[in-house]
Amino acid sequence: MELLDIKGLQIEFPSRRGTVVAVKGVNLTVRPGEVLGVVGESGAGKSTIGNAVIGLLDPPGQMSGGEVFLKGEKINDLSYEEKRKIRGRRIGMIFQDPLTSLDPLQTIEQQLVETIELHLKLGKKKSRERAVDLLHQVGIPDPEVRIQNYPHQFSGGMRQRVVIALALCAEPEVIIADEPTTALDVSIQAQILELMRKLCREKQVGMLIITHDMGVIADITDRVAVMFQGNLVEEGTTQKILGNPDHPYTKSLISAVPRADVRLRRFPMVDYIEKEEDRKMLLDISTHWLGQGRDFGKIEGPLISVKDLVMTFVTKPAFLKKNRQSFNAVDSVSFDIKQGEVFGIVGESGSGKSTVARIISGLYKPASGAVFFDGTDLTQLGSEKKMDVFRKQMQMIFQDPFSSLNGRMRVMDIVAEPIRFHKLASSNREVETIVTDLLEHVGLGRQAAVRFPHEFSGGQRQRISIARALATRPRFLICDEPTSALDVSIQAQILNLLKDLQEELGLTMLFISHDLPVIRQMCDRVGVMKMGKLVEVAETEALFTNPQAPYTQELLSLMPKLDKLSHKGLDVETS
Amino acid sequence: MENIVEKSRIARILDSDIWHSFTRSPVAIISSIVTLIVIFSAVFAPFIAPNDPFDLVAIDIMDSSLPPAWEVEGDPRFLLGTDDQGRGILSTIMYGARISLFVGFASVIFSMIVGISLGLISGYVGGRTDAIIMRIADIQLSFPAILIALLLDGVARGLVPKEMHNDVTIYVLVFAIGISGWVQYARTVRGSTLVEKNKEYVQAARIIGIRPGTILRRHVLPNVMGPVMVIATIHLAIAIITEATLSFLGVGVPPTTPSLGTLIRIGNEYLFSGEWWITIFPGAALVILVLAVNLLGDWLRDALNPKLR
Numbered sequence: 001m002e003l004l005d006i007k008g009l010q011i012e013f014p015s016r017r018g019t020v021v022a023v024k025g026v027n028l029t030v031r032p033g034e035v036l037g038v039v040g041e042s043g044a045g046k047s048t049i050g051n052a053v054i055g056l057l058d059p060p061g062q063m064s065g066g067e068v069f070l071k072g073e074k075i076n077d078l079s080y081e082e083k084r085k086i087r088g089r090r091i092g093m094i095f096q097d098p099l100t101s102l103d104p105l106q107t108i109e110q111q112l113v114e115t116i117e118l119h120l121k122l123g124k125k126k127s128r129e130r131a132v133d134l135l136h137q138v139g140i141p142d143p144e145v146r147i148q149n150y151p152h153q154f155s156g157g158m159r160q161r162v163v164i165a166l167a168l169c170a171e172p173e174v175i176i177a178d179e180p181t182t183a184l185d186v187s188i189q190a191q192i193l194e195l196m197r198k199l200c201r202e203k204q205v206g207m208l209i210i211t212h213d214m215g216v217i218a219d220i221t222d223r224v225a226v227m228f229q230g231n232l233v234e235e236g237t238t239q240k241i242l243g244n245p246d247h248p249y250t251k252s253l254i255s256a257v258p259r260a261d262v263r264l265r266r267f268p269m270v271d272y273i274e275k276e277e278d279r280k281m282l283l284d285i286s287t288h289w290l291g292q293g294r295d296f297g298k299i300e301g302p303l304i305s306v307k308d309l310v311m312t313f314v315t316k317p318a319f320l321k322k323n324r325q326s327f328n329a330v331d332s333v334s335f336d337i338k339q340g341e342v343f344g345i346v347g348e349s350g351s352g353k354s355t356v357a358r359i360i361s362g363l364y365k366p367a368s369g370a371v372f373f374d375g376t377d378l379t380q381l382g383s384e385k386k387m388d389v390f391r392k393q394m395q396m397i398f399q400d401p402f403s404s405l406n407g408r409m410r411v412m413d414i415v416a417e418p419i420r421f422h423k424l425a426s427s428n429r430e431v432e433t434i435v436t437d438l439l440e441h442v443g444l445g446r447q448a449a450v451r452f453p454h455e456f457s458g459g460q461r462q463r464i465s466i467a468r469a470l471a472t473r474p475r476f477l478i479c480d481e482p483t484s485a486l487d488v489s490i491q492a493q494i495l496n497l498l499k500d501l502q503e504e505l506g507l508t509m510l511f512i513s514h515d516l517p518v519i520r521q522m523c524d525r526v527g528v529m530k531m532g533k534l535v536e537v538a539e540t541e542a543l544f545t546n547p548q549a550p551y552t553q554e555l556l557s558l559m560p561k562l563d564k565l566s567h568k569g570l571d572v573e574t575s
Numbered sequence: 576m577e578n579i580v581e582k583s584r585i586a587r588i589l590d591s592d593i594w595h596s597f598t599r600s601p602v603a604i605i606s607s608i609v610t611l612i613v614i615f616s617a618v619f620a621p622f623i624a625p626n627d628p629f630d631l632v633a634i635d636i637m638d639s640s641l642p643p644a645w646e647v648e649g650d651p652r653f654l655l656g657t658d659d660q661g662r663g664i665l666s667t668i669m670y671g672a673r674i675s676l677f678v679g680f681a682s683v684i685f686s687m688i689v690g691i692s693l694g695l696i697s698g699y700v701g702g703r704t705d706a707i708i709m710r711i712a713d714i715q716l717s718f719p720a721i722l723i724a725l726l727l728d729g730v731a732r733g734l735v736p737k738e739m740h741n742d743v744t745i746y747v748l749v750f751a752i753g754i755s756g757w758v759q760y761a762r763t764v765r766g767s768t769l770v771e772k773n774k775e776y777v778q779a780a781r782i783i784g785i786r787p788g789t790i791l792r793r794h795v796l797p798n799v800m801g802p803v804m805v806i807a808t809i810h811l812a813i814a815i816i817t818e819a820t821l822s823f824l825g826v827g828v829p830p831t832t833p834s835l836g837t838l839i840r841i842g843n844e845y846l847f848s849g850e851w852w853i854t855i856f857p858g859a860a861l862v863i864l865v866l867a868v869n870l871l872g873d874w875l876r877d878a879l880n881p882k883l884r
Binding site: 016358361362363384387388391392394395396398399400403404405406407408409417418421422465468472 | 595778
């Protein structure tokens with residue numbers, strides 16, 4: 001018998017601009033001991049399904065049709081009080097952010113014991129025994145001691161384990177996990193997924209796992225449901241969906257997932273969700289505006305050379321110097337980037353990779369060390385005027401497309417700002433021509449110029465950022481996690497665009513990412529960072545096939561295995 | 576994306592959430608209508624006031640202390656009665672509101688300029704500069720605003736020659752009220768600036784090479800103005816009240832160009848001799864104006880930040 005049975009689920013969000021149907025007639029079932037993955041990109045309605053099942057739809061959202069059965073019992077029209085009893089008792093929940101799903105003012109013991117007492121009606125002593133046992137099951141070492149700790153005393157991965165223990169503590173029949181590993185690093189993600197898989201099997205719990213990440217799907221699920229714009233477009237075994245998808249959306253979604261095992265020339269058919277405006281194809285760099293003023297002359301040695309970079313952050317400020325505490329976010333890092341090369345830096349969160357980018361771009365002043373740009377030490381320049389010459393040659397693309405554009409300016413003014421500041425055009429009319437041309441060049445229509453950033457999607461905003469970065473006619477581009485906030489299909493488009501631009505303009509790039517498969521697709525050489533130190537620098541191919549440093553080997557081994565994914569229609573680069 | 580033409584500014588305002596919230600809030604509509612009526616009648620007082628209370632030729636001492644028109648001894652020429660010198664109360668209120676509103680708006684603008692600039696600098700530069708500006712703000716906050724205004728007014732009276740007193744008092748008043756209110760703006764703007772300066776669009780501007788002054792003016796300032804407008808609206812009400820208080824205490828604008836506060840003080844002396852209208856009507860006008868502006872400010876705060884409710 002089905003554990004969880006969702007029939008014809010329809011969810012609407014009425015607003016003053018009309019009703020948005022977020023979920024349209026979705027049917028799903030979860031069996032005991034089975035992991036069902038719901039995959040889709042942002043706005044597909046996947047999280048809304050999870051919230052509807054547990055009766056926690058954000059107002060004004062409402063279920064306008066369909067039924068939800070838990071073990072044959074209809075639960076969608078229960079009263080609020082009855083639904084509350086089901087939540088936690090019969091349906092466990094795991095949310096994305098382990099930091100906010102635990103109460104910071106209560107110890108783990110208080111939170112676990114309270115929940116167990118409430119739902120299982122056990123005595124205090126029995127509850128505590130059970131809590132310790134649960135912590136042991138989810139792999140927390142020393143549970144007798146750790147149970148007395150507060151959430152902030154656990155690391156992110158450990159905290160998510162506690163959340164899983166909390167979800168399991170009332171012996172639920174179904175667990176709904178909404179992006180359970182999105183906030184975690186790869187190495188921790190692998191452990192958590194394995195744990196969830198194991199517990200699900202052992203306890204014969206049904207699990208509904210909602211995610212955007214194909215790696216998670218491939219790792220843990222038995223069956224997959226693919227959501228697209230509120231519709232369930234395809235459902236089947238994980239093997240079938242990943243290896244031989246039928247629906248065109250699923251096909252394009254799978255082809256857009258970056259692989260660690262092969263390097264593609266370009267990502268194929270990726271415009272299912274967001275059509276790319278016809279990009280002006282390969283331009284003649286010798287006559288185009290972007291090509292002018294680029295005669296930098298031939299350079300000897302590397303374009304960028306970083307020497308013994310150290311960056312210190314004060315963690316405990318104090319009036320007296322001796323009382324201050326600090327740590328080295330970047331610790332004697334040295335590397336070279338050759339002209340025309342894409343150099344990648346990969347590392348987990350807190351490894352200092354973004355700090356390196358910000359030092360090179362001049363946003364941070366390093367505690368010691370030097371950054372040479374074409375032989376000039378940027379850290380010793382002193383005056384703003386002297387720095388401007390180099391700023392023009394060096395631009396940066398940021399991670400968060402929603403905060404990297406000033407919401408009060410029109411796109412025209414955003415892209416025109418660097419041109420006006422560096423006086424790269426003689427008249428206003430010329431500036432406008434250049435801006436519209438740039439916008440067309442990054443795959444946005446010319447109408448984009450008169451609109452405001454909030455009218456665009458994340459991917460389109462990232463294109464605006466790229467246009468702004470190109471507007472100074474740079475020869476060196478720093479990309480700091482340029483696609484980590486984007487959906488896979490949009491990510492594929494942006495990566496294609498960056499690849500094209502790099503080829504056309506002969507750009508040198510520093511590409512920073514936590515995502516190994518993306519690094520593999522983009523970079524010629526890669527540096528691996530751990531806790532502020534550069535542990536290995538190697539050619540991309542060599543790094544992926546024959547990693548030297550133990551940390552690199554570990555990172556590679558923990559990567560989600562995507563070998564089940566279909567290779568159909570991929571444009572593989574052969575070396 | 577094809578057919579989108581540039582939306583005009585008005586079209587964007589009419590489509591915005593804030594306009595939508597405005598049309599759904601009777602309190603906001605009524606209070607803004609009341610505020611507009613007061614502002615209108617104050618600005619156009621010379622054209623619409625029934626009589627000119629400052630034209631010595633038109634004033635007749637025989638008309639003095641007349642009760643409102645609906646009382647037995649009332650005169651239809653003076654709807655709300657007259658004061659001891661025969662000036663129509665309605666007209667003096669309209670002229671008085673001119674002074675009150677001028678002092679209110681001018682001191683709010685003065686506060687905003689000082690407070691926003693210091694707040695931007697404090698938040699963006701940080702470190703010592705920030706510490707010094709914020710400590711000055713803390714010190715000032717420990718004195719009541721009215722005390723600072725009184726102090727400044729007293730100092731100004733000592734410095735300025737006696738014959739110029741009447742000409743400069745109003746500007747001294749603006750300065751005194753303005754300077755006592757900058758702290759709020761500085762603190763709010765500093766907080767928002769700290770958030771905005773770490774956003775990536777500010778970093779992008781720095782990488783382009785834009786100088787700090789331009790970044791603050793072009794990028795940070797427009798993004799911190801939301802809460803500032805809320806404070807400004809509520810501050811306007813406070814400034815009008817402060818001016819009235821100072822004038823009531825006799826250190827505000829001179830009786831030759833009376834504000835609402837001065838009118839209330841003058842009338843106060845007649846309250847117990849039965850001529851209640853001389854002080855009640857200016858007082859009521861002040862209450863209505865301040866209440867309307869305050870409600871407008873409250874609504875604006877809720878509309879801009881629904882989470883604050």
